[in-house]
Amino acid sequence: MIKVFRAFIQKEIYHILRDRRTLLILFGMPVAQVLIFGFAVTNEFKNANIDILDQAKDQTSSKLVRHMTSSGHFNVNRMLVSEKQVEEGFRSGKTDLVMVIPADFSKDLYTYDPAQVQLIADGSDPNMANALVQYARVMINDFQQQEYKRPANPYQVNIETRMLYNPLLESAYNFIPGTIALILLIISAMMTSLTIAREKEQGTMEILLVSPLPPLLIILGKVAPYAILSFIDAVLILVMGYFIFGVPVTGSLVLLLCLCMVYVITALSLGTLISTTSETQQDAMMKSLIGLLMPSTLLSGFIFPLTSMPEVLQYISHIIPATYFIEILKGIMLRGVGLEYIIFEVSVLLFMIVAFLTLTWKKFKIRLE
Amino acid sequence: MRTLFFLIQKEFLQIMRNKTILIMMTILPIFQLIVLSNAATNEVKEVKIILLDHDLSETSRALTRKIMANEHFRLIDQLFSKEQALEKMQANEADIILEVPGNFEREFVRGEKPAMQMLVNAINGQQATVGSGYLRNIINTYNRDIFSEIHWMPRPATSHSGIDVSSRYWYNPMLRYTDFMVPGILAELTALLTIVLTAMNVVREREIGTIEQVNVTPIKKWQFIIGKLVPFLCVGMFIMTVGLTVGKIVFDIPMVGSLGLLFVYAFINLIAVLGFGLLISNFADTQQQAIFVAFFFILIFILMSGLFTPIDSMPTWAQYLTKANPLAHFIAVSRKVLMKGSGFLDLTSEFIYTTILAIIFNAAAIWSYKKQE
Numbered sequence: 001m002i003k004v005f006r007a008f009i010q011k012e013i014y015h016i017l018r019d020r021r022t023l024l025i026l027f028g029m030p031v032a033q034v035l036i037f038g039f040a041v042t043n044e045f046k047n048a049n050i051d052i053l054d055q056a057k058d059q060t061s062s063k064l065v066r067h068m069t070s071s072g073h074f075n076v077n078r079m080l081v082s083e084k085q086v087e088e089g090f091r092s093g094k095t096d097l098v099m100v101i102p103a104d105f106s107k108d109l110y111t112y113d114p115a116q117v118q119l120i121a122d123g124s125d126p127n128m129a130n131a132l133v134q135y136a137r138v139m140i141n142d143f144q145q146q147e148y149k150r151p152a153n154p155y156q157v158n159i160e161t162r163m164l165y166n167p168l169l170e171s172a173y174n175f176i177p178g179t180i181a182l183i184l185l186i187i188s189a190m191m192t193s194l195t196i197a198r199e200k201e202q203g204t205m206e207i208l209l210v211s212p213l214p215p216l217l218i219i220l221g222k223v224a225p226y227a228i229l230s231f232i233d234a235v236l237i238l239v240m241g242y243f244i245f246g247v248p249v250t251g252s253l254v255l256l257l258c259l260c261m262v263y264v265i266t267a268l269s270l271g272t273l274i275s276t277t278s279e280t281q282q283d284a285m286m287k288s289l290i291g292l293l294m295p296s297t298l299l300s301g302f303i304f305p306l307t308s309m310p311e312v313l314q315y316i317s318h319i320i321p322a323t324y325f326i327e328i329l330k331g332i333m334l335r336g337v338g339l340e341y342i343i344f345e346v347s348v349l350l351f352m353i354v355a356f357l358t359l360t361w362k363k364f365k366i367r368l369e
Numbered sequence: 370m371r372t373l374f375f376l377i378q379k380e381f382l383q384i385m386r387n388k389t390i391l392i393m394m395t396i397l398p399i400f401q402l403i404v405l406s407n408a409a410t411n412e413v414k415e416v417k418i419i420l421l422d423h424d425l426s427e428t429s430r431a432l433t434r435k436i437m438a439n440e441h442f443r444l445i446d447q448l449f450s451k452e453q454a455l456e457k458m459q460a461n462e463a464d465i466i467l468e469v470p471g472n473f474e475r476e477f478v479r480g481e482k483p484a485m486q487m488l489v490n491a492i493n494g495q496q497a498t499v500g501s502g503y504l505r506n507i508i509n510t511y512n513r514d515i516f517s518e519i520h521w522m523p524r525p526a527t528s529h530s531g532i533d534v535s536s537r538y539w540y541n542p543m544l545r546y547t548d549f550m551v552p553g554i555l556a557e558l559t560a561l562l563t564i565v566l567t568a569m570n571v572v573r574e575r576e577i578g579t580i581e582q583v584n585v586t587p588i589k590k591w592q593f594i595i596g597k598l599v600p601f602l603c604v605g606m607f608i609m610t611v612g613l614t615v616g617k618i619v620f621d622i623p624m625v626g627s628l629g630l631l632f633v634y635a636f637i638n639l640i641a642v643l644g645f646g647l648l649i650s651n652f653a654d655t656q657q658q659a660i661f662v663a664f665f666f667i668l669i670f671i672l673m674s675g676l677f678t679p680i681d682s683m684p685t686w687a688q689y690l691t692k693a694n695p696l697a698h699f700i701a702v703s704r705k706v707l708m709k710g711s712g713f714l715d716l717t718s719e720f721i722y723t724t725i726l727a728i729i730f731n732a733a734a735i736w737s738y739k740k741q742e
Contacts, residue, residue, distance in 0.1 A: 123544055283389050285565075
């Protein structure tokens with residue numbers, strides 16, 4: 001029995017190792033994702049393009065223009081000459097913000113009427129519009145402070161800020177845990193569901209079922225190699241995170257790896273469950289896409305903050321394994337907590353494993369219709 | 370020509386017979402659009418705050434009340450020991466700890482400018498930066514309004530009134546996030562589903578062995594490729610139509626520009642991504658392989674498409690890379706046409722790049738398709 005099982009696992013491993021392309025992708029995907037997040041994508045706004053319509057054209061107004069560009073956040077795209085041009089830049093997408101300095105700008109500045117500066121933002125990207133307008137306001141206020149020294153107000157409150165756990169606000173602290181959770185899920189759950197569905201589609205599942213191995217061992221033999229692969233990927237991402245982006249593992253590494261294994265098993269049992277309900281690979285893929293990949297990317301708190309979502313989606317996020325696993329990873333890696341702080345998340349994952357396996361057991365048919 | 374007609378007819382029959390594909394064409398895009406558009410918001414709505422007020426004076430209370438009045442803040446606890454507060458932070462129960470030192474009021478009244486301490490849980494970058502930004506703004510406003518707040522203070526004489534900044538948001542005065550996300554997600558979905566469907570379809574024929582049967586017929590390479598292209602082009606256009614309808618009904622997205630222009634562009638873009646799907650299928654023997662290769666590229670396409678993060682913020686080399694990404698152009702065009710009413714002249718660069726990509730991908734797909742193994 002043991003011998004047969006070992007031979008079976010060997011066969012499965014050969015299958016995977018023979019398929020060079022998939023292997024390449026399996027290791028290429030996490031590497032590509034980490035590098036893109038690390039070097040190409042950022043949520044901050046740098047070098048926004050700003051058009052300036054300067055109707056005053058005097059010393060003070062050009063000083064303001066210079067001041068706006070001194071920060072490095074704004075590039076002056078064009079100096080406009082008429083109001084008509086404002087829309088052009090927006091419609092072609094070449095500009096993000098327009099600042100209008102009125103003709104009587106400097107005169108107003110030194111009298112009792114406030115000078116009116118107008119900011120027009122491209123609201124089609126609300127995030128960007130908001131950030132740019134806020135930022136431009138700060139810059140204009142600075143300029144005002146410089147232009148005429150206000151008497152200092154002695155009665156004020158200062159505020160000192162300390163950023164804990166991530167003093168430099170590195171985005172890597174967020175995307176490394178997220179990437180681990182996502183990649184492990186893709187490999188463990190999607191690969192498993194597709195492999196088993198494929199055996200069904202091609203009719204080879206029947207051959208396996210008449211072999212002397214009990215069905216449970218067959219499934220186990222099919223998923224074991226993927227568990228090993230996922231685990232290697234997890235370590236790969238951790239190593240990249242540490243050496244390229246300096247993301248530490250503050251807590252216990254042993255605990256971290258053990259919990260990675262727990263999560264991999266959760267994902268594998270989920271993949272097996274999906275495969276028992278699908279007849280074809282297309283079917284399995286679609287269920288994995290809708291049921292796993294999309295929710296785990298968007299509703300796990302990896303990319304978008306959970307607390308901002310509508311309540312329904314927040315409830316859904318609580319049935320997604322990745323939500324708990326990202327919490328576990330951040331706890332151990334960044335805040336350096338021990339098991340007692342994340343016991344709830346770990347129990348949820350363990351409970352999920354039991355639930356998925358029970359369902360699979362109930363659904364798995366030994367006899368074929 | 371007749372051959373081609375029969376080929377296309379065959380594909381349509383197969384698509385219509387296949388439940389999975391039908392679901393992928395209808396339910397999946399609707400479901401995704403609704404969930405995604407609601408989830409994809411970068412606003413920070415709730416920042417959890419723990420208050421440590423060691424002063425408990427009139428001034429400190431007034432100020433913390435002012436801070437907590439902000440709709441984004443939620444006071445989860447008021448404690449008196451820093452250890453306890455930090456422990457709660459470690460358990461991830463709080464985003465910000467706000468500490469008011471003792472003697473706060475006394476120093477304030479003497480004009481010694483006392484400092485509050487803000488400890489930020491900086492792991493969740495957005496919550497941290499946005500939350501601390503809100504707090505700083507409140508303190509700044511407080512400092513500015515202090516003259517009017519506290520009536521017994523001597524007023525310094527001001528000689529001028531400064532600059533009034535007014536801001537307007539064009540195309541989206543209410544700054545509705547869904548107006549921005551739905552057109553983007555729509556483009557992403559249409560492209561993504563067509564890539565996956567074509568790649569899987571061709572490989573499935575190879576896996577089952579039916580491709581051999583096609584290969585022994587006198588069908589030419591280009592006929593085979595076009596026979597695969599046309600039906601899925603229709604599927605893509607159908608997904609696009611469904612998505613636009615849902616976007617209008619559920620999210621009431623703006624449709625300022627010409628829908629005709631958007632469809633013409635979608636047509637060209639779909640030809641490009643279909644070519645890409647076929648190209649993938651030529652290099653895969655099993656559906657599993659095809660899916661994973663497709664996935665690998667889709668992941669890169671999505672991350673570098675400007676869907677969630679602005680392309681303008683990328684480093685220059687990455688911005689050049691996005692030129693080869695059909696998804697980036699599709700998302701840009703969809704947003705510009707629907708929200709800003711951009712016309713053909715505003716979109717010439719997107720049209721040109723997409724046409725070039727369509728030619729390259731399809732030429733490569735036809736060239737790499739082998740009839741004989």
